[in-house]
Amino acid sequence: MYTLQDPSPKTKKAQASSLTEVRLTKAQELERMGIPPFATGFTPDLTAAALHHRFADAVFDGSEPPVSMAGRIMAMRILGKASFLKVRDGTGDFQLYLSRDGLGVDKYNLIKKLDVGDIIGGTGRPFRTRTGELSILVEEFRLLTKAFRPLPEKWHGLSDIETRYRQRYLDLMVNPSARETALARTKIVSYLRDFLACREFLEVETPMMQAVPGGATAAPFETFHHALNRKLYLRIAPELYLKRLLVGGFHRVFEINRNFRNEGISTQHNPEFTMLEFYQAFATFEDLMILTEEMLSGLAKHVTGSYKFVYGDHEVNLTPPWPRLTVREALIKHSGLTEEQLDDRNALFIKAVESGLDVRPDDSPGRLRMGLFDEFVEKKLWGPTFVIKYPVEVSPLARRNDEDPTVTDRFELYICGRETANAFTELTDPLDQRIRFEEQAEARAAGDEEAHFLDEDFLRALEYGMPPAAGEGIGIDRLVMLLTNSPSIRDVILFPHMRPEKGIG
RNA sequence: GGGCCGUUAGCUCAACUGGUAGAGCAACUGACUCUUAAUCAGUAGGUUUGGGGUUCGAGCCCCCGACGGCCCA
Numbered sequence: 344m345y346t347l348q349d350p351s352p353k354t355k356k357a358q359a360s361s362l363t364e365v366r367l368t369k370a371q372e373l374e375r376m377g378i379p380p381f382a383t384g385f386t387p388d389l390t391a392a393a394l395h396h397r398f399a400d401a402v403f404d405g406s407e408p409p410v411s412m413a414g415r416i417m418a419m420r421i422l423g424k425a426s427f428l429k430v431r432d433g434t435g436d437f438q439l440y441l442s443r444d445g446l447g448v449d450k451y452n453l454i455k456k457l458d459v460g461d462i463i464g465g466t467g468r469p470f471r472t473r474t475g476e477l478s479i480l481v482e483e484f485r486l487l488t489k490a491f492r493p494l495p496e497k498w499h500g501l502s503d504i505e506t507r508y509r510q511r512y513l514d515l516m517v518n519p520s521a522r523e524t525a526l527a528r529t530k531i532v533s534y535l536r537d538f539l540a541c542r543e544f545l546e547v548e549t550p551m552m553q554a555v556p557g558g559a560t561a562a563p564f565e566t567f568h569h570a571l572n573r574k575l576y577l578r579i580a581p582e583l584y585l586k587r588l589l590v591g592g593f594h595r596v597f598e599i600n601r602n603f604r605n606e607g608i609s610t611q612h613n614p615e616f617t618m619l620e621f622y623q624a625f626a627t628f629e630d631l632m633i634l635t636e637e638m639l640s641g642l643a644k645h646v647t648g649s650y651k652f653v654y655g656d657h658e659v660n661l662t663p664p665w666p667r668l669t670v671r672e673a674l675i676k677h678s679g680l681t682e683e684q685l686d687d688r689n690a691l692f693i694k695a696v697e698s699g700l701d702v703r704p705d706d707s708p709g710r711l712r713m714g715l716f717d718e719f720v721e722k723k724l725w726g727p728t729f730v731i732k733y734p735v736e737v738s739p740l741a742r743r744n745d746e747d748p749t750v751t752d753r754f755e756l757y758i759c760g761r762e763t764a765n766a767f768t769e770l771t772d773p774l775d776q777r778i779r780f781e782e783q784a785e786a787r788a789a790g791d792e793e794a795h796f797l798d799e800d801f802l803r804a805l806e807y808g809m810p811p812a813a814g815e816g817i818g819i820d821r822l823v824m825l826l827t828n829s830p831s832i833r834d835v836i837l838f839p840h841m842r843p844e845k846g847i848g
Numbered sequence: 849g850g851g852c853c854g855u856u857a858g859c860u861c862a863a864c865u866g867g868u869a870g871a872g873c874a875a876c877u878g879a880c881u882c883u884u885a886a887u888c889a890g891u892a893g894g895u896u897u898g899g900g901g902u903u904c905g906a907g908c909c910c911c912c913g914a915c916g917g918c919c920c921a
Contacts, residue, residue: 361893362858362875425881442881459874473882496859496873498885505916845897845914
């Protein structure tokens with residue numbers, strides 16, 4: 344026999360509000376009547392969606408077999424000797440109709456112990472009310488879970504942004520848009536998996552805890568392994584491990600998983616975020632531009648029904664092909680700098696300082712160009728645009744261009760003014776890779792916390808020979824933001840990072 | 849990190865120039881056998897984000913902190 348525990352002092356304190364006290368009292372009363380307020384063993388045989396689908400056009404004559412359904416009470420309309428309960432399960436809403444005549448007085452009166460928010464199961468025959476609503480004429484019902492806390496208000500719902508993020512379960516219960524975004528995210532990730540799997544990419548998992556964090560320009564989180572007595576880092580990217588797999592002979596691999604970067608929190612940044620990275624041997628960054636057009640336009644069509652969608656105030660059109668622009672061309676077009684100035688380190692430096700950029704006196708021309716690019720160009724690239732020919736000093740893992748060794752065979756894809764994908768033909772030459780790492784190590788020694796670490800094992804792997812390949816990373820959270828028209832990354836992450844709440848956690 | 853804005857009942861929101869903190873929904877009591885934000889009558893519900901200050905008097909003014917939002921870096 345189930346027994347309700349006495350509330351602990353902490354629970355009592357949390358239930359100081361009379362609203363919760365009333366509900367606790369109802370649970371205790373039910374238990375005294377032999378009815379457990381937290382039950383188990385009720386198996387629904389029909390969901391709300393299936394109910395509405397199956398009986399959409401049905402004409403009822405009372406011969407339908409009974410169905411069992413379960414869900415959370417979202418509204419109760421009690422009209423004396425008859426009552427309507429609006430109930431929500433994982434697929435939608437349905438209505439239970441209970442009458443005193445149908446259930447008997449004792450059973451019917453139990454609805455007085457129910458509250459909005461409780462989870463119940465009901466069994467009965469489907470029928471249509473006078474106003475035509477498909478409902479269940481309840482013959483049996485059971486309380487499955489008593490809710491001690493009241494739900495947010497039925498009409499305005501839950502709109503407080505902070506509560507929606509902190510208590511996502513409430514957001515999901517009462518705000519359809521929260522559900523829709525979460526479902527869209529799942530749909531997006533599934534599509535990408537299928538897209539890559541169909542092209543014979545192998546999904547793999549590589550370490551999230553790494554002794555040497557690599558593959559991106561970012562500050563890592565540190566953690567500590569007691570048994571090994573050594574510091575470990577949460578990964579900032581899977582890149583160097585996926586490339587090791589290329590060396591090992593897996594020629595098409597991808598991973599969809601979390602990265603962790605120790606940087607500020609904003610509408611665009613969560614400390615942990617999900618990245619798709621994929622690598623294809625014997626391909627170049629040019630091949631990946633084609634692949635990316637196909638993948639993301641197909642994704643948009645799959646999710647929104649069209650190559651075009653709205654983000655914020657603007658329409659975005661992902662119909663391929665997408666324009667390509669070199670970093671130089673983009674700067675000339677959007678920053679006001681001339682050809683000559685772009686080649687003049689001094690002119691670049693002056694422009695950067697004038698623009699209020701955080702620059703160091705020894706910054707290279709490439710670094711200055713990218714600083715100016717971020718300042719003047721990025722937010723203007725609304726339609727999908729491949730930006731190519733990135734300076735070698737900001738691309739330490741990418742292959743140099745054969746004609747111009749100061750730039751790399753790399754692209755970044757911009758959509759809605761945001762970097763959405765980053766890809767390059769991979770650097771396979773271990774001698775060049777070591778030089779790049781050493782340059783990064785110097786920057787790190789000079790105080791750049793985001794500079795790459797030198798990874799000796801990765802160099803050793805390259806020395807065994809990595810097939811020529813191209814690789815790409817796509818930030819899933821930002822992609823979901825675009826396709827769900829979400830203004831904040833917190834809208835597309837079920838449990839976004841928040842500072843600890845006062846009095847809880 | 850900086851600037852601006854916000855935090856009032858379970859939820860959504862009011863409260864004039866500093867003068868008794870209110871409403872709707874939810875809850876509670878009662879009526880009501882086809883409701884759809886059910887309706888009707890009544891009742892109760894507050895450490896105004898925390899701390900300090902000014903004042904005869906502070907939700908409101910000042911200072912410090914917490915959390916959140918927006919913008920900037």
